[in-house]
Amino acid sequence: MFIRKHKKHCICIVVGIVLCLSVTFSMAISPSSSALQAFRSECAKKAQTVAQAGRMTVRGENGWLFFGPELRHLSVGRFWGPGAAKVSKATNPQYADPLPAILDFKRQLDKARVELLLIPVPPKAVIYPDFLSSAVPSAPIPPRLDPDLQAFYSTLRKSGVNVLDLTPEFLANRSGAHGPVFCKQDTHWSGKACVLAAARIAAMEKGRAWRKTVPKHKMAAEWKSIPISGDLREDLGANAPPKESLLLRFVGVKSGGNLTPVETSRSSPVLLFGDSHTLVFHAGGDLLAEGSGLADQLAYELGFPIDLIGVRGSGATPARISLLRQERSHPGYLKGKKLVIWCLSAREFTESTGWQKVPVIR
Numbered sequence: 001m002f003i004r005k006h007k008k009h010c011i012c013i014v015v016g017i018v019l020c021l022s023v024t025f026s027m028a029i030s031p032s033s034s035a036l037q038a039f040r041s042e043c044a045k046k047a048q049t050v051a052q053a054g055r056m057t058v059r060g061e062n063g064w065l066f067f068g069p070e071l072r073h074l075s076v077g078r079f080w081g082p083g084a085a086k087v088s089k090a091t092n093p094q095y096a097d098p099l100p101a102i103l104d105f106k107r108q109l110d111k112a113r114v115e116l117l118l119i120p121v122p123p124k125a126v127i128y129p130d131f132l133s134s135a136v137p138s139a140p141i142p143p144r145l146d147p148d149l150q151a152f153y154s155t156l157r158k159s160g161v162n163v164l165d166l167t168p169e170f171l172a173n174r175s176g177a178h179g180p181v182f183c184k185q186d187t188h189w190s191g192k193a194c195v196l197a198a199a200r201i202a203a204m205e206k207g208r209a210w211r212k213t214v215p216k217h218k219m220a221a222e223w224k225s226i227p228i229s230g231d232l233r234e235d236l237g238a239n240a241p242p243k244e245s246l247l248l249r250f251v252g253v254k255s256g257g258n259l260t261p262v263e264t265s266r267s268s269p270v271l272l273f274g275d276s277h278t279l280v281f282h283a284g285g286d287l288l289a290e291g292s293g294l295a296d297q298l299a300y301e302l303g304f305p306i307d308l309i310g311v312r313g314s315g316a317t318p319a320r321i322s323l324l325r326q327e328r329s330h331p332g333y334l335k336g337k338k339l340v341i342w343c344l345s346a347r348e349f350t351e352s353t354g355w356q357k358v359p360v361i362r
Contacts, residue, residue: 031136031143038135039145043125044075046132057235063244064131065232067187070123071132073347078148080155080349088350095354098316099155105320105342106161108361112335117204118156119197120149120346121189121277122167124182127174141171149346164204169196178223178247185241186230187345188280191248191292198297201341205302210269210338216303219262220254223247228288248281248292251300261291265305269336272298272308273323274343275315283310294343307337315344316352324360334361 031039046058050068058066069089073079076087080099088096095101102118109116126146129136136142144150144167153163170181173196181193189197205211227243234240252259272278272295282293295308309326311319319342327333334340 031145035135035143036145036147039129039133040075040077042133042135043071047072047075055235057232058132060128060131062131063184063241064128065185065230065236066125066132067232067347069351070187070345070347071125073350074123074125074146076350078151080152088354089352090354092354095317095356098349098355099152101317101320101355101357102156102161103159104357105360106159108359109334109340110160112361114334114337115162115339117162117164117201117339117341119164119166119201119274119341119343120153120349121343122146122149122165122170123346124187124189126167127170127181141174144171146346149349152349164197164200166193166197166200169200178249183228183230183244183246185233185244186228186280186288187232188230188277188288191246191281191289194281194292194294194297195249197294197343198301201298202301205339208338211302214269214302214304217262217299217305218253219251219300219303220259221249221251221300222259223249226289230288231286246288248289249297249300250289250292251296252291259291262296262299262305264295264308266307266330266333267336268305268307269338270298270302270306270341271334271337271339272306272310272341272343274310274319274341275345275348276310276312277315277345278308278310278343279312282308298341314348314352315342316348317354317356317358319344320358320360324358327360 047068050058056068058068060066079087080097084097085093090096106116125132129142129145130138153165156163174181178192180190182189225245225247227245229243250259252261278294280287280293281289282295284290295306299305309322311322
């Protein structure tokens with residue numbers, strides 16, 4: 001009897017400790033309404049200040065640079081539904097709300113029996129708010145400060161859209177052996193983030209029957225550190241800090257000690273399309289490197305080359321127009337795909353020129 005009571009007492013203590021830890025953890029990751037409002041106000045003020053100066057770069061702590069329009073996006077609140085036109089940068093109020101355009105595209109792909117995976121790249125300031133705002137205390141994992149994005153993703157999921165929210169994973173991995181998940185001096189995510197995203201996508205698609213029919217390619221990968229001059233650094237001109245160095249995982253075919261990047265393939269069952277987050281570290285030139293972007297990491301994780309249609313401008317309407325052109329020049333092009341990955345910056349929900357419906361598939 002004593003042993004039973006003792007066990008029961010121990011179990012109660014353990015349960016109590018677990019509940020206590022759960023509450024503590026919840027409090028740590030959930031900001032107070034005052035802290036959230038202070039963060040939004042600070043984002044709005046800093047975005048307005050650099051915009052009035054004709055710049056796009058906001059200086060943060062420890063050498064971190066942030067993008068003014070992204071901070072404005074985080075300050076506006078709910079951005080879909082009846083009030084969308086009040087907060088959007090869309091040139092036509094009719095196209096301010098991103099929800100109808102996304103759902104329309106999803107219906108088109110459903111009709112063609114093609115899976116859609118939407119990946120909004122989290123705002124840098126949500127992953128590193130403590131390097132931007134005095135309202136956010138430094139912590140290993142700061143609280144999430146994007147309730148409107150979370151609510152929007154929930155709305156999309158309820159309508160059947162598969163949304164990959166990388167924010168929790170990025171917060172958990174915002175530092176480490178391979179560096180941060182965003183460039184300190186550029187608007188884009190880092191090479192490490194591309195690896196994390198590709199691994200998550202590959203894991204999500206692991207059980208798909210179509211993957212078994214795709215021939216595998218032998219590829220190699222190696223990490224290298226390179227110096228970059230990011231777009232935010234360039235915006236500062238003569239006042240720019242020294243260049244940062246990034247660790248990138250380069251992917252390719254090994255030959256004679258050299259690593260040759262894997263070429264994309266129009267015949268691949270997987271299509272990645274969207275804004276410059278699909279091109280950074282892949283296209284070279286001002287996009288910083290070749291052979292180490294999301295397309296390259298996806299090829300490595302999936303075991304075969306993928307198709308890519310990326311645009312340097314907006315990933316909202318212009319990216320779907322690029323798809324439309326490809327479909328028109330090659331009828332049935334999208335019907336040959338199994339998975340379409342739409343990757344674009346989350347700030348596009350308010351900062352793009354608009355969200356028109358595009359008849360990609362007739």
